[in-house]
Amino acid sequence: MLPEIIYTVSVSNKDHVMKKSKLPGVIYIAGYGRSGSTILDMLLGMHPTIFGAGEVTSIFDQWLQNGICSCKRSCKECVFWTEVIDCFHSILPGVTLEEASRITREVENVRNIWKLIFGLRTTQNKRYGNIWRAMMQALAEVSEAAIIVDSSKNTHPCAGRVIALSKLAQLDVKVIHLIRDPRAVMWSALRGSNKSLEAGKPARLWGGAYRTLLGWIAVNLNVHAMRLSRGRTSVLTRYEDLMSNQIIELKRIARTFNLDMQPLLASVKAGCQLEPSHGVSGNRLRRQGAQRLREDEGWKSNLPSFARLVAMLSWPLAINYGYRVGSKPKQKPTLGPQ
Numbered sequence: 001m002l003p004e005i006i007y008t009v010s011v012s013n014k015d016h017v018m019k020k021s022k023l024p025g026v027i028y029i030a031g032y033g034r035s036g037s038t039i040l041d042m043l044l045g046m047h048p049t050i051f052g053a054g055e056v057t058s059i060f061d062q063w064l065q066n067g068i069c070s071c072k073r074s075c076k077e078c079v080f081w082t083e084v085i086d087c088f089h090s091i092l093p094g095v096t097l098e099e100a101s102r103i104t105r106e107v108e109n110v111r112n113i114w115k116l117i118f119g120l121r122t123t124q125n126k127r128y129g130n131i132w133r134a135m136m137q138a139l140a141e142v143s144e145a146a147i148i149v150d151s152s153k154n155t156h157p158c159a160g161r162v163i164a165l166s167k168l169a170q171l172d173v174k175v176i177h178l179i180r181d182p183r184a185v186m187w188s189a190l191r192g193s194n195k196s197l198e199a200g201k202p203a204r205l206w207g208g209a210y211r212t213l214l215g216w217i218a219v220n221l222n223v224h225a226m227r228l229s230r231g232r233t234s235v236l237t238r239y240e241d242l243m244s245n246q247i248i249e250l251k252r253i254a255r256t257f258n259l260d261m262q263p264l265l266a267s268v269k270a271g272c273q274l275e276p277s278h279g280v281s282g283n284r285l286r287r288q289g290a291q292r293l294r295e296d297e298g299w300k301s302n303l304p305s306f307a308r309l310v311a312m313l314s315w316p317l318a319i320n321y322g323y324r325v326g327s328k329p330k331q332k333p334t335l336g337p338q
Contacts, residue, residue, distance in 0.1 A: 023133065024140035026173045027257070028162050029151040030226070032219040034188040034212075035180035036239040039293065041151040042274045043246065047264040051145035054279030057108060057152040057161055059084075059135070060101035062280045070276040080142060080278040087138035092130060100131045107168070110159035116167060129168035136171060143278075147259075151279075154219050162226060174257045175230060177223045180239035181323045182216045182314045186307050187299030209307040217314055220321075232256060238321065243295035300329045 027044060029037045038054075045052025053059075054070065061067070062075050063085060069078040076082065085097070106112060107128040115122065139148050150165075152158050166173045189212040227234040235256040242249045246268050254261035274293065311318075311325045318325045 022137075022140065023171060024136055024145060025147045026136065026165060026171050027147055027149045028165070028173050028175050029149065029178050030154050030162060030175050030223045031178040032180075032185060032216045033153060033155060034185045035153075035178050036242060037151040037153055037178055038279075039274070040176065040178055040237070040242060041149050041279060042276060043250075043268075043293075044149045044264070045277055045279075046267050046272065046275070047147075047261065049146040050149060050264075051139065051143035051147070052149040052151075052277060052279055053139055053143075055152045055281035056135070056139075056148070056150040057104060057158045058281045060097045060104060064097055064101060067280065070279040075280070078278060081280075083142045084135075084138050087141055088134055091137055092134035095127075095131060095134075099127075100135075103128050103131060105157065107164055108158040108161045110156040113160040113163070116160045116163040119167065125164075125168050128164060129170065132165060132169040133171070136165075136169070154223050155215065159219075159222060173233070175223075175227065175234040176253060177220075177227055177234060177236045178239060178242075179220060179236065179321050181299075181325075181329075182213055182318055183303055183308065183311045183323075183325060183329070184239075184296070184299045185216050186212050186311060187303045188296070190304075190307065209304075209310050213310055213314055217317055220317060224317075236321075240295070243293060246293065 027050070029040055031037065041052040041054060043052075044050050058067075059075075059081075063081065066074045066076055069075050069081055071078055071080070103124060107116075107124060115125065136148055140146070150161075152161055154161070162173060162175060165171045186209045189208050227236070235253055237249055237253065247265060250261050250265060250268065253259070308325075314323075315325055
């Protein structure tokens with residue numbers, strides 16, 4: 001059941017009483033990049049009452065910079081996002097998208113995380129709460145969904161987003177900690193960014209492996225610590241387990257969050273393809289049309305020796321998640337590219 005609310009926001013020293021509305025729940029996909037968050041976002045979005053919105057933290061920047069929606073139109077040409085932005089302005093008049101973008105970056109950044117943890121009350125934090133209640137309400141109204149999937153993850157620009165959405169926007173946030181073998185993440189990083197891959201540019205040099213591994217360690221430690229304080233509102237999902245058996249992983253998520261996943265489970269059992277809708281940012285997979293789930297195991301035979309050696313630095317954390325980074329991986333039959 002969604003909470004019915006009447007809330008007040010301060011804009012330009014005037015109070016605007018919002019209409020009686022239903023706020024959506026939020027499923028937040030936390031973790032490091034290149035771990036399959038786009039796939040999980042699209043998979044959950046196949047549920048009739050769940051909308052996979054992509055990396056929602058970037059929506060204001062995507063709109064201002066005329067970024068591309070997964071429907072392959074620019075955000076400003078996309079009917080869905082045009083309606084969402086119009087709805088946002090009607091809910092929260094007086095706040096520009098430039099302001100919303102700036103406040104989002106400042107509040108969610110890792111430098112602000114201690115203010116969020118200790119609940120320091122600032123004008124900036126209050127405005128953030130108003131902005132993201134309004135945006136999530138707008139997303140729910142336009143998509144007609146009860147739950148919004150936000151796959152913004154937890155890199156340093158949005159390290160505090162889960163806390164901010166929960167404490168400042170007072171949203172019901174459930175967290176999926178999605179994790180992937182650090183060697184696979186490094187291999188993905190060495191191949192290049194989504195933009196460079198789409199442009200056909202050559203793979204990155206070895207220097208990216210070390211930075212990627214440090215990011216993997218820092219982000220997953222952050223999410224692990226956050227999960228310790230959330231109890232039944234968080235669940236751990238490994239990319240490899242998700243790709244090998246979606247039914248089992250979706251049932252685990254459903255049990256933890258007390259969700260009815262039967263419509264989605266039926267679709268997965270029927271072999272339905274992943275269909276991109278209107279997600280923002282994320283993996284280039286979003287813009288490649290209907291997809292079948294296929295695990296990328298290219299790293300097992302292609303990851304350079306130096307990168308395998310660097311991966312050993314993650315051993316204490318990786319072993320906790322079942323990744324034996326010091327052993328030779330077993331090669332499964334090739335299923336095709338991610």
